[in-house]
Each structure stands twice: as structure tokens, then as C-alpha cells.
Amino acid sequence: xxxxxxxDIHITVSEGASLELRCNYSYGATPYLFWYVQSPGQGLQLxxxxxxxxxxxxxxxxxxxxxxxxxxxxxxxxxSVHWSDAAEYFCAVGEYGNKLVFGAGTILRVKS
Amino acid sequence: NAGVTQTPKxxxxxxxxxxxxxxxxxxxxxxxxxxxxxxxxxxRLIHYSVGxxxxxxxxxxxxxxxxxxxxxxxxxxxxxxxxxxTSVYFCASSYPLAGGGNEQFFGPGTRLTVL
Numbered sequence: 001x002x003x004x005x006x007x008d009i010h011i012t013v014s015e016g017a018s019l020e021l022r023c024n025y026s027y028g029a030t031p032y033l034f035w036y037v038q039s040p041g042q043g044l045q046l047x048x049x050x051x052x053x054x055x056x057x058x059x060x061x062x063x064x065x066x067x068x069x070x071x072x073x074x075x076x077x078x079x080s081v082h083w084s085d086a087a088e089y090f091c092a093v094g095e096y097g098n099k100l101v102f103g104a105g106t107i108l109r110v111k112s
Numbered sequence: 113n114a115g116v117t118q119t120p121k122x123x124x125x126x127x128x129x130x131x132x133x134x135x136x137x138x139x140x141x142x143x144x145x146x147x148x149x150x151x152x153x154x155x156r157l158i159h160y161s162v163g164x165x166x167x168x169x170x171x172x173x174x175x176x177x178x179x180x181x182x183x184x185x186x187x188x189x190x191x192x193x194x195x196x197x198t199s200v201y202f203c204a205s206s207y208p209l210a211g212g213g214n215e216q217f218f219g220p221g222t223r224l225t226v227l
Contacts, residue, residue, distance in 0.1 A: 009152070032213050043202065044155075044218040051213040090154055097214030098143055098206055099170065102154030 002027050004091050006103035013081050014111050021076040021106050023091030032097045033074045035065055036090045038105075044090065050074065051097070061085070086110045113138050116219035118203050124225045125193040133188040133222050135203030143206045143214065144186040148172065148199040149221075155202060161186055193226045200224070 003026045013019050025031055032051050036044040048059025055067040065076045074091060088107050094100040119134045137144065145160035147170075157170030161180040175197060177189040186205075190197060200223050206216040 004154075036218075043220045046215065049213070049215065051209075051211065092155075094214075094216075096212070097209075097216065098145070099157055099160060100147075100155070100216065101171075102147075102156070104152050104154045 002093055002101040004093055004101055004103035006089075006091055006106050008106045009104070010107045010109065012109040012111060015083050016080050019076075019078045019081045019085070019108070021089050021091075021108070023074045023076065023103060024072050025074060025091070025093045026072065027093050029095075031074075031093050032095070033065075033067060034092045034094070034097075034100065035059065035063070035074075035076050036092065037061075037087045038090065039087045047076070047089075049097070081108075081110055083110045083112060115139065116203055116205055116217050118201075118219040118222050120222060121220070122223050124227065125190075126227050127194060129193050130189070130191050131193065133190075133201055133203075133224070135186045135188065135219060136184050137186075137203075137205040137217070138184065139205060139207065139217070140183060141205035141207045141217075142183065144180070145170070145204050145206075145216070146176070146178065146186070146188045147202045147204065148197075149202060150199050158188065158201075193224075195226045198224060198226045 005024045035047040091103040092100040116137045142163045146158040147155040159178040161167045203219040204216040206214040
């Protein structure tokens with residue numbers, strides 16, 4: 001069965017510091033991987049996706065993620081966090097990008 | 113394009129009441145789906161549809177019905193609401209990408225409380 005684990009429920013970083021959010025997945029076939037961000041009371045916005053090819057993918061808002069098949073990981077990174085990045089982040093895996101299975105989410109707090 | 117729209121934004125029901133959550137998209141996407149979001153559990157797939165007239169169950173289908181009579185609309189019905197169905201519901205539609213795979217677009221959500 002497919003599953004996604006986000007080990008960190010909450011993360012707090014200082015503004016300007018680097019960020020890495022962890023995501024591990026279990027999937028039997030070629031994974032289609034996504035990172036979404038959700039601000040309080042809002043819907044989900046796609047940050048980036050990985051289907052194939054270059055294992056380092058660039059997304060919006062300065063985020064990037066690296067696919068590591070050997071570790072079944074798809075960690076999200078940002079070199080310098082801004083206060084506006086405070087939100088909840090979800091990693092997801094899906095069948096060709098559909099029927100998504102989501103992780104439980106990581107809440108990011110940014111301190112000034 | 114309005115994208116994916118959902119109505120209502122908020123709803124309070126009493127146990128045993130029925131209601132329909134509406135979802136519409138104007139992007140001519142074949143694939144649509146419903147998810148529920150609960151604290152600490154991320155989003156879970158309820159039902160999905162690969163095109164008009166075709167629906168199937170997701171991970172948590174019990175207590176919900178769907179139908180897909182048109183490409184645009186994909187309503188979610190609660191026949192007899194239960195407190196366990198208190199959640200935020202998201203509708204999504206997706207389209208195939210030229211390089212393979214699909215990308216999903218999510219609606220703004222409906223926050224449902226069942227008393």
C-alpha cells in the first residue's frame with residue numbers, strides 16, 4: 001500500500017535560515033511526487049512536482065526538492081526562509097499524479 | 113477561468129441530516145476527486161471520477177455518495193451525517209501533462225461541522 005511519512009509535525013526556523021522538510025514514501029511503482037502548501041483557512045497550492053528526469057526539481061517561491069530513490073525520500077528545501085513561508089506543508093504521492101496519498105503535514109513556524 | 117469552485121464554504125448539520133457539497137470546474141478536466149482533511153491526517157481520498165458517468169471509491173468512501181453526470185460537476189452527498197464526518201472537504205480536478213502524469217487543482221474547500 002502507498003504511504004507517505006512526514007516525520008516532523010512542527011518545525012520552527014528563524015527568518016533567513018535554511019529549511020528542509022522531510023518526506024519518505026512507500027510506493028510500488030514509479031512514484032509521482034508532490035509538495036503542496038496550505039496557509040491557514042486556505043486551499044492547497046502546488047509548490048513542485050517530480051515525475052521523472054532530473055532528481056532535483058525547482059518549484060515556486062524559491063523551493064526545491066530532491067528525489068532520492070535509494071532512500072525513498074523527497075525532501076523539500078529552501079535556502080532562506082521568509083516570514084510569509086509560515087504555513088503547513090504536505091508531501092503527496094500518486095498514481096500518475098491522481099489518487100494522491102498525503103502525508104500528515106508539517107507546520108512551519110518562522111521566528112523573527 | 114474560475115478553476116475549481118466549491119459551495120458552500122461553511123455548513124453546520126445535525127446528526128442524521130443530509131446534504132450535498134457542490135463542486136464544479138470549468139477547465140474541461142476529465143478527472144475529479146473528493147478529499148477530506150482532518151488534523152494530523154493530511155488529506156484522504158473519498159471518491160474519484162475518471163469521466164462523466166464513471167466513479168470509484170477512494171480510501172474513505174463510507175457514508176458518502178457521488179455521481180458524475182457532466183464533465184463540469186462532481187457533487188458529494190452525505191445521506192445521513194455523523195459527527196465523524198466533521199471535516200474540511202476539498203474537491204480537485206486534474207489534467208494530463210504533456211510529459212506524462214497529471215496535475216491536480218484544488219478548490220478552496222468546504223468546512224463541515226456535524227453536531
